Amino acid sequence: METAISFGTDGWRATLDEFTAPRVRMVGQAVVDYLDGAGLGDDPVVVGYDARETSEGFAKELARVLAAGGHDVIVPERDRPTPLVAWAIVDRDLAGGLMITASHNPPEYNGVKFIPEDGAPALPEVTDRIMENLREPDPLPEERHGNVRRVDLVESHAEQAMDLVGADLSELSVAYDAMHGSGRGTTDALLERAGATVERRRCERDPEFGGVSPEPSAENLEGLVDAVESGDADLGIANDGDSDRIAVVTPERGFLDENLLFAALYDYLLEEQSGPAVRSVSTTFLIDEIAEANGEEVVETPVGFKWVAQAMAERDALIGGEESGGFTIRGHVREKDGVLTALLAAAAESEESIDERVDRLLDAHGDIVPGKISVDCPDDQKAAAMAAIEDALPDELAGRAVAETSTVDGVKLLLDDGSWVLVRPSGTEPKLRVYAEAESTEAVDALLADGRELVEANV
Incomplete structure (x- = not known):
């Protein structure tokens, strides 16, 4: 058994x-x-x-x-x-x-x-x-x-969140989507405690989650996006089924890529605090640019929040996060916390709109466009496939020279223009993941296509 x-x-x-x-x-x-x-x-x-x-x-x-x-x-x-x-x-x-x-x-x-x-x-x-x-x-x-x-368990956590973030959200309206999960009555209550006006969506318990997975992805949050883009709220926030992860919706961008959310949160925290950031290998280099501009460092870890948490302890990091929407900050437990991060995102929005903050960061550091695809690979073939890929690494991808290779988790090819491609085995599915980041959708698509070709030739 x-x-x-x-x-x-x-x-x-x-x-x-x-x-x-x-x-x-x-x-x-x-x-x-x-x-x-x-x-x-x-x-x-x-x-x-x-x-x-x-x-x-x-x-x-x-x-x-x-x-x-x-x-x-x-x-x-x-x-x-x-x-x-x-x-x-x-x-x-x-x-x-x-x-x-x-x-x-x-x-x-x-x-x-x-x-x-x-x-x-x-x-x-x-x-x-x-x-x-x-x-x-x-x-x-x-x-x-x-x-x-x-x-x-709610009151003590709420007190901790308020002590850490200290937000006055009295001028902010938030649309909160619990996706019928455990964030209902917790995240929305915390936002109201800080003064926000909260419009609740899918805040009734439904063990079937309305017929969809409680995954705060763009396709599952169309109603929240409509509510924010129509002007019904200044900001949209959603949690996954157990509220350890977060998604944010803004008036200009709609569903906000989690990489950009990470960048906005780190930039906001650096206004009054200092410290390195910890990010997983699949997360944006924009965090590195923000850190460098503020005289800070970034620690790169394998995918999995346990590695982010370990590095946060070792380096007394200000924030740790992953591109999948899991974050925590110094002074809190080193576990991703979508409830605390909801308050942090709302606090950032109340000071300067996240859209304006992201615009400013991209103006300063250049556009970033992330992408990800998956290629089927049985679990018992993953190790052999990754070994074959390491033996067949190209000198260039999508016409760009490979400047450096990292094996922190899988194989990451850093290209001479600052873009990158990562190939790593999924920890939850019989697939290999191919991630890429570049300055445009066209460039990312080209990198992902070459990445797929590299993987399929060796699976």
Whole structure:
């Protein structure tokens, strides 16, 4: 049974034919054993869950196993965002936590992630230990069981967000789209707490997410884009299913590319603070340009927020983020937080419109256009395909000379005009990803076409 459980980039996710209560209980026992081995066997833990039909039931199963292993367990009073669980771990000095969520995956999926005592994503040495510990529950004698109780996780997180961002949004109107996920009643409430007028969209719980995946992509946010472009709100904000990620909509650009959002947030923070930025290898070089203009540095990491979080700790970074819309800032938990980032984006907008800020940054540093495609590749062939690609690297792509090669994660070809192409295996699907960035759509399309040709010739 345990062979069906695999902790990947952000925990274990699977369709409900594989993600079953017996396997979830095995994960719970594995966490009990891990905490015992780490000297945290008597410390309390938290178990959270998202808005999916099965999530609360799975959370109750986990809580029972953890309590039977000797831990007091706190559980939120309803489905709540992943970042609230991460903050509770640090704020309440817990041994760690488990979150039942499949994030932006379709409703037929569910998942579980373990968050260690520092509130940051678990590194491989932790998840490997949990995988090694998988076994049937082995409860302690009943007199040694912990208790399970419901608590409010919203207030403490809201206070932390307000302390960090300190925004006065009394002149701002925001359209907020929860996509029927766990951000409803959390992100919108935080924005209102800071003074914003909030128009709510899809803020009712729907375990089917209205028939679409709770992924805050451009195609899933057309209604939000229409609301902002029609003048009904100054800014649009959406979260994914468990609200660890964010999307922003502006009046001029509509759906704002997450790379440009990252740039705007870093620029805003640098007005009153200093510090490096951490970005994944697939994220825009515009962050590097902004850092250099402010005498700061950028740390590049592999894809996966656990690596961003690790580098943030090592470098005391001001902000860390990924092109997929996950961000956090210094002074907070090192876990992506779409609730906190919503307040940060609104604060930036209230000072200077994000559209104007992005215009100014692009005027100063040049246009950037990102792109991404996927090429099918079975999981068991990914390593061989990547090795073949490394052995067949071209001297140029789309007529531009390759100036440098990086292997931080996959293979990244840096071209002589500042554009780049990245090829890396997906951590969640049987595909190889090809990313590119250049100064125009035409240039990106040409780079992606050559990147696809390179991959298909070696898969």
